[in-house]
Amino acid sequence: MTTLDIQLHLALQSPDRRFELDVTLTSHSARTALLGPSGAGKSTVLQAIAGLLPGARGHVRVDGSTLLDSARGIDLPARERGIGLVFQDYALFPHLSVEQNLLYGLRRLGHAPAPGAAGRIDALLAQFDLGGVRKALPRHLSGGQRQRVALARALAPQPRLLLLDEPLSALDPELRTRLRDELAQMLERVQMPTLLVSHDLADVRALAQSVIRIEHGRVVGQASAPAEA
């Protein structure tokens, strides 16, 4: 069982708008969803948890490990947080093959890949049915393959928490329905604590065990299991 204990305060200022995020959430579910309309601040929460937004205050604790605690002056950089983030449109490195994308997090500049990296990549390629495209560049992949590469890349360094930002929104409606079930099965199989973000209730029902509603940068409701319509 995983435990998320998150409290975040963040003000984002752009020339045309000011956005304030003030979110407190705890979850003991394996898979938790943040549900809310676009612009509610869901993606901002994920980025702050991943350590990509400087100036975030509050705390982020995953299974007892403190990644951020502004009161105690703790603010681990993104590279040390051990959090796998799947971006909304996947952000696969366009100049690297599928295999190299997966290997990215297992290799440091100027060093040989971590021991066991090759075996881990082979296992992921097989698990996500990507063996046939291991040498292909992202632009030659289908939408479903891209999603699987993004998931496999985030999982490769064995993160403590997986974050999914609108995992199905980059797909057209027909594919979306099909891949929703596929993704649910994959998440079930990998057994990785997951926090996902969606504006779609159907996605949340299929993918998460508990749901937290967010509107205007604030938590407005939490349920341990998504309500049936």
Added chain:
Amino acid sequence: MLSAFSPAMLQPLVLTLQVALLATLFAGALGIAAGHWMAHRRFAGQDVLDAVLVLPMVLPPTVLGYYLIVLIGRNGPLGHWLEAAFGIRLLFTWQGAVLASTVVGFPLVYKAARAAFEDVDPRFANAARTLGSSEREVFWRIALPLARRGIGAGLALTFARCMGEFGATLMVAGNLPGRTQTLSVAIYSAVQAGDDRLAFTLTVIVSLLCVALLVMANRLLQGTPGRTAR
């Protein structure tokens, strides 16, 4: 035709290639570093700094040459230090020509590199950070490879510009045949001396080389020929 490849022609050609290559290397390293730095920061006075960095592109070459003479001359701050510390003199040497070309070529790499780095989607860098990358690693494994086309085009333009450098080079390195006389300076001398044949041959060489470089720069920007979209 063999007589056309006389020392009067070969020496400036070899020297020009040597100067342009080294200047492109130096301007490349400095321009890429400055372009990356400026692409990822926002601070007060940034537009002024940008203007200063691009200045060598718009200043008359003689003005640049004058600045450099003041800087690297015997009594100049850099020139005095170089001679006292290392015994190096830059004024009226081919190394001085490299410095002149580096300064003239720098803005071309800088502008191309900055635009290319700004074009790289920041999500790729963020994805790399969540996968454990330091900022140094993000630069070498993500930003530089993704900006390589724009930077390559900038380097090709810089090389072409350095090949044709005249004003600043003449002032800093002079016109010493066999030592500091580059192609464009040799053409000037040939015309002055009434040697039309040499001037014409050198002119054709410079023109052809520059056309080839510009075609290369364009191809880099448009994507490699022969790679068709699938």
